[in-house]
Amino acid sequence: MVSVKTPLLFVASVILAVIGFFVASLILGEGSTSIEKSMFAVGVILNAVLIFILSSITKTTASAASTSVTSSAISNDDDHDDESDEDVSTLYVGNLPYRANEQIVKEHFETFGYVRSVRLMKDKRTGKRKGFGFVEVSAQQADSMIDKLNDSEFQERTIKVRPAKDKVA
DNA sequence: GTTGAGCGTT
Numbered sequence: 001m002v003s004v005k006t007p008l009l010f011v012a013s014v015i016l017a018v019i020g021f022f023v024a025s026l027i028l029g030e031g032s033t034s035i036e037k038s039m040f041a042v043g044v045i046l047n048a049v050l051i052f053i054l055s056s057i058t059k060t061t062a063s064a065a066s067t068s069v070t071s072s073a074i075s076n077d078d079d080h081d082d083e084s085d086e087d088v089s090t091l092y093v094g095n096l097p098y099r100a101n102e103q104i105v106k107e108h109f110e111t112f113g114y115v116r117s118v119r120l121m122k123d124k125r126t127g128k129r130k131g132f133g134f135v136e137v138s139a140q141q142a143d144s145m146i147d148k149l150n151d152s153e154f155q156e157r158t159i160k161v162r163p164a165k166d167k168v169a
Numbered sequence: 170g171t172t173g174a175g176c177g178t179t
Contacts, residue, residue: 092176121177132175157173165176 088116089139090164091146094132096120097155104155105133112148113141134164 096105102118109115120133137145142163150161 090177094175095173098172119178121175130175130177131173132177134177160175162176 086116087139088136089142091135091137091142092132092160092162092164093135093149094160094162095157096129096131096133096159097157098129098131100129100155102133105135108154109135109137109145109149113145114138135161 093105100120102120105120106115106118109118114137116136116138118133118135121130122128123130146161146163149159151158152161
């Protein structure tokens with residue numbers, strides 16, 4: 001946002017400084033020193049900064065409409081996490097075997113209902129699975145799937161299935 | 170290549 005407009009401010013300041021320097025040469029006359037001309041140019045730069053701040057505040061308000069239009073065009077999430085169509089609820093599943101991947105977990109959950117997506121949490125550094133994850137299922141079948149899958153056997157382990165905290169649509 | 174209670178990611 002600001003980082004995009006910062007080069008513009010720099011270029012504008014330089015241009016205005018050059019213009020201000022020559023304007024100062026005309027106004028102040030031949031007897032003026034280069035310091036006086038430079039001070040005039042500094043004043044022009046400060047004006048440019050002030051105009052930039054005011055315009056940025058104005059564009060922040062004005063860009064709200066254009067941003068909403070742009071964001072609607074940007075928000076084309078082609079991923080599998082598009083929740084705009086289905087009514088899904090996220091389930092927390094814990095005590096998973098480390099060797100279980102997302103595909104086998106999804107297949108196991110699909111035996112009891114619709115599964116939107118499966119995300120098994122991994123360590124950010126090593127990338128190894130941490131033994132729990134989140135499964136987005138149909139909100140209509142969520143309670144039924146929890147009842148069927150919680151404390152059930154999966155890969156020689158008793159998994160825990162509960163409604164996920166926070167991020168609930 | 171190991172471990173075992175846990176509520177995360179863009």
